[in-house]
Amino acid sequence: MDFDLTDEQNLLKETVDRLVADNYGTLEQITAHRAAPGGFREEGWQRLAELGLLGLPFSEADGGFNGGPVETQIVMEALGRGLAPEPYLPTVLLGGGVLRRAGTDAQRQSIIPGIIDGTLRLAFAHTEPRARYDLHDVATQAVRQPDGSYRLDGHKSVVLSADTARWFVVSARTAGARRDEEGISLFLVPADAPGLSVEAYPTHDGGRAGNVFLAGVTVPADALIGERDAGLAVIEWVNGVAIAAVAAEAVGIMEALQALTVDYLKTRRQFGATIGSFQALQHQTVDILIATEQARSMSYFAAMMLDEPDAGARSLALSSAKVQINRSARLVGQKAVQLHGGIGMTMEYLGAHYFRRLALLETQFGDTTHHLRRVAQSEGLVQAG
Structure with a gap:
């Protein structure tokens, strides 16, 4: 199976990564966005619209770009790395997802163009x-x-x-x-x-x-x-879209937190040496890397399974992915805080904000216990221990 991105997907990734680096690269920038009315700046939302990101998952017939789960994964990973506060998930993927799945022609024509051009939020x-x-x-x-x-x-x-x-x-x-x-x-x-x-x-x-x-x-x-x-089937489908989206967002956050932690270990000195030279701490960073890569693999799996026509198989796959995402989020967040020491819990430090977001994502759209139960009821292979 080919996991390489296409040329178009690579271009999308470069575009979104540049957007995030330019506008959400520091805690000061993120805090300024959050301080705006509604928790985000209107110009930030319009920037997403100008780049076509708000129309990404919608069909060309509705004025969108016909993007798939992989394109959504690319965007959500980048937004996660930047802790971008814009309501991309509730508007484009949840509310917009319901309309994509079940909306009438009239409903889609009256609402989706406003989502795409950034004038309307759901x-x-x-x-x-x-x-x-x-x-x-x-x-x-x-x-x-x-x-x-x-x-x-x-x-x-x-x-x-x-x-x-x-x-x-x-x-x-x-x-x-x-x-x-x-x-x-x-x-x-x-x-x-x-x-x-x-x-x-x-x-x-x-x-x-x-x-x-x-x-x-x-x-x-x-x-x-x-x-x-008969709305439950639509709700279950859009909930699956949300699980795959937050899985990708969590991977982006874990990547950023891993990089932040490694950089801290290379600069913090103790006993006349950088603490990154201590073997015990190196082992901890390897644990963070492994957990992040495990989460990335399950994020890919979740994205690929969104198009699975069998609702039972799709639900099992997404629950399995959420279990691993939750486990990795907890491990990465806790170890990163431990390696930072006291500064890792201060709200004046970017790492603490990553940790908080990971902690919330662990419970959003189903915590570990909930999804383990679903996997067990489906006679899945994910172990609970």
């Missing part, structure tokens, strides 16, 4: 307070009215970049009980809809999220995305 409002990582646990109700419209009532939690979204993709139950797999539908809801409110807050890693409350929000019949009562 958020995927699916997770609920009691659901944990169970994608089928949906209590939000969507009741059909006599005129064909739907009335939405419920509460969504940890909605990424909720305070900067102009549209929400909302999951709601149109039939069945709270934990039934059937009866879940998806709706396109404007952020300014009467009855919709957002309670925004900063996340542990410096990002933004929010609670979304729906109290008698009415949307027309054409707000329904895909087939009624």
Whole structure:
């Protein structure tokens, strides 16, 4: 199997790497971006649009560039290395992914061009307070009215970049009980809809999220995305896209943290020598390298399996990848902090920000225990010890 990038993919990688190096190369630059309203600078978002990155995964028919999972992986790795705060994941891959997978022609034509040119942002409002990582646990109700419209009532939690979204993709139950797999539908809801409110807050890693409350929000019949009562398959697919994306982002962060740690070991002196000359610490850096490369391999695996038509095989592969990504993230983060000593935990040092982001990614879209359970239930080969 050929793992080399094509000429076009190499050009994409060079472009995104240069963008990240120029705009997110220092902690001061990253902090300045995060301090802007909404947690990112508008000019940074427009830069992504000008380079075509916001249109990368969309089809040419929708005005995009028809990029695949590998192209998304390249972008997410680079954004991870720079801790770029722009809402690429919630807008392009989550909300935009639902529209790519199940949106009607009219929905795609009205929303996707705005995503591509950077004038419109989405958020995927699916997770609920009691659901944990169970994608089928949906209590939000969507009741059909006599005129064909739907009335939405419920509460969504940890909605990424909720305070900067102009549209929400909302999951709601149109039939069945709270934990039934059937009866879940998806709706396109404007952020300014009467009855919709957002309670925004900063996340542990410096990002933004929010609670979304729906109290008698009415949307027309054409707000329904895909087939009624059959939204779970779309949710599972876009959740897989997100897992592959954060896997690539985590690899980018691990690479950057590894380089930062090695550079620190080469400059910090103790007992008249650089601490990088101590064999015990060299062994620790090798552990970091091995864990990073293991994560990279599983990131490639996750990207390749996104196009797998068998939903069961695709789910098993992505859960297996997430297990290794989580394990590597914890090992790399903890060892990097240990090798840095006290400075590794100070927020005035870039390494601490990488560590925080890795810690959050370890729980995002399923923690290790959750995905190990899924692998075990699928009679997979990943060992739990």
